[in-house]
Amino acid sequence: MATSEKRQEILHAALELIAEHGFHGAPIASIADRAGVGAGTIYRYFENKDVLITELFRELHDKIQMALLEGYKTDRSLREQFLHVSTALLRYLIANPLDFRFLEQYLNSPYGVAFRRGRLLGTGDDNDLFRMLLEDGVARQIVKDLPLVVLCALTIGPLLAVSRDHILGFIDLDNALIMQTVQACWDGIKR
Amino acid sequence: MATSEKRQEILHAALELIAEHGFHGAPIASIADRAGVGAGTIYRYFENKDVLITELFRELHDKIQMALLEGYKTDRSLREQFLHVSTALLRYLIANPLDFRFLEQYLNSPYGVAFRRGRLLGTGDDNDLFRMLLEDGVARQIVKDLPLVVLCALTIGPLLAVSRDHILGFIDLDNALIMQTVQACWDGIKR
């Protein structure tokens, strides 16, 4: 097995275990087992467990940003762009339930708070499509003049919540329901 | 110290520690210390840690339902009732940050999933004001005809998210912002 493969195996094993059983259910020993490596090997690739998990999140975040850009047209109306990105996010999350579950675990932990804090204090030029869209909408007076974090709460919040409900089997998020949900989010933030 | 006081001390100590440091930061020994009792004493009042935490949530849930009923008028329009309840929820959460932080920890853990599952499969006659309001709105065609869980996602989701942002210091949820946020939630679900 090549070196980079081994690294990926470890990341993937950690993702699966955390997604399936939460942080509690993902001891290093289990991650090593599932990745097919020795426990000590993990520490050749990652300084410690925290670094492993943070790195996992970073890669996932990038991957999702890429997915949101798929089919994104810069010449559409803001509303259409919002609907596109939101729909893409929902589709990604329900197509990749393991990614979603991990993301949720992460964001609802001390890791996530640190991430959010860094994000908000950042310069704003990071690659967060959602955030840019909302800021643009406020500037052009298409979206309600509310703080960015409130707009995020009104959009990303529900999107994550319905994804969870779908993955847990509480609802069946088919195409029609996805569109209705995304539209409802837009109704909430539009002027 | 009377028996019931001791029980309350234990519950309160657990609430504080979990709110401040998460489940990880609330070992039995610390809970006992903060409550001013011996570790063994806790097991005289609660079968195990799970029962203690579940009980804590149950009491908190009841307390919040009571707070939502404060000043609730049955003769107002659905919209006004929704705004009232949502505003009351926001006010309660930002006035009781420890309660909020605990609630969040709980709902985003395996406990919370179990709770939500029980809730959705239940008969619907439990004392959940929010849920009743939304169901009523759908029946009277005032609210979008979406599954109940989606409507919950569109309302409770953002409310919890902005509360968190306020408590973490990312925004200042003053009266004006509370009203705007609640109104935005309504805009999202109204027909």
Add this chain to the structure above:
DNA sequence: ATTTTAGGAGTGAATGTTCACTCCTAAAAT
């Protein structure tokens, strides 16, 4: 071409720590 050597990736048993929970003693209540 064959053997020797070096280096570093990989390992998992051992370590020290933390945890939920138990159990026995002592104090308080009856």
Add this chain to the structure above:
DNA sequence: ATTTTAGGAGTGAACATTCACTCCTAAAAT
């Protein structure tokens, strides 16, 4: 005197991390 309650040291299990060791590969020496 007897029963009930409280306490906290003790217990074993689970955990992240370490470290002394084992390969394996590929370069160097012959």
